[in-house]
Amino acid sequence: MKELKFSTRNAILDIYLNVRAYIADVFGGNHDDVTLDWNAVGACIHYFDNRCNIQFRLWEHSDGHLGIPDMTLIIINISFRGSADTIHSEMTAFVHWLQQTSKINGFRHFADENHGPLATDQVLGCRIACYRL
DSSP states (O other): OOOOOHHHHHHHHHHHHHHHHHHHHTSOOOGGGOEEEEETTEEEEEEEOSSEEEEEEEESOOTTGGGOOSSEEEEEEEEEOSOHHHHHHHHHHHHHHHHHHHHHTTOOEEEETTSOOOSSSOOTTOSSEEEEO
């Protein structure tokens, strides 16, 4: 089993701290409800409250699983509750922020495990929706 690079561990920790701040500052949520779970290929970040569910993986390497490239943020679930206008604007803003934050911290790809390959900009060989940041 590969060990995570020190720089990747720091990048994941930085993303986690940024998500905690975003939850508190933008959603008014409790930053202590954001969890970070380390694993052999990276980590998972989770947040659940009565307004939104956010779950995603940060993988340094996939060892070829589903053709996912190294340094990929993988969406598990992002869902918001409320009026359609509010949901759309909050989700659009959060996803844009998450893409930029992950890119700044060295992650090169953005994927969604709930969708098949994209019609355009798809990372070749990846069997889930995935594009380069």
